[in-house]
């Protein structure tokens with residue numbers, strides 16, 4: 001009823017992230033009135049830096065069949081809520097859409113594809129990266145890819161999350177692999193079926209970087225200036 005909705009609306013605006021997360025799920029189950037509150041919430045927050053709480057609200061509306069939610073999204077957020085900035089004219093909207101749908105496996109493929117596009121046509125053909133190509137990747141584009149993952153994974157997945165964990169472990173690769181679920185004991189996690197393609201995965205589990213050719217690419221990626229440059 002109206003009172004409950006009002007109380008949820010207030011808690012959504014003022015609660016902790018944890019509370020906001022739960023309220024968004026509750027609102028999602030309420031259909032119409034819940035969607036109204038989520039739409040109002042997204043509009044109110046559009047002038048502030050985007051967080052994963054916005055991402056969760058966005059995902060509920062994005063997946064809704066309600067015509068008014070569809071119209072609202074088309075009018076206000078046709079390209080999602082993360083600014084899709086690129087220095088080299090790359091279109092990140094397909095990645096945005098896969099992440100909004102929580103299709104993490106397809107989003108992971110798309111991410112590798114985009115990273116190769118960033119590196120140029122020879123990398124696109126090769127389908128993997130040299131560490132020098134990663135070093136030269138533009139800060140803006142890496143930040144866009146990273147923000148998309150972060151915002152649409154409740155803050156769980158992204159290169160910057162992986163970097164934080166890696167640094168917290170003193171850059172010890174073996175401890176890092178087991179922490180993010182890429183290795184168990186002496187065994188590498190096998191691609192693709194042994195990876196966890198949803199939010200029940202360990203923090204930093206995605207996006208993947210194949211280690212077949214060594215750690216150098218991932219080392220360059222996690223050391224990239226993108227993670228310590230503030231463009232705003």
Ligand code: UYC
Nearest residue numbers: 112127128177182183188189190191208209210211212213
């Ligand atoms: N794979 O094991 N991986 C592939 C990972 C390794 C291997 C792709 C991650 C270890 C082969 C992705 C891990 C290893 C192929 C990942 C992992 C290995 C392949 C698809 C845990 C053997 C086919 C994209 C660290 C012991 C390669 C791509 C080919 C593919 C990811 C084998 C995303 C995170 C050392 C044989 N693995 N990979 O890069 O050329 O091809 O067809 O890391």
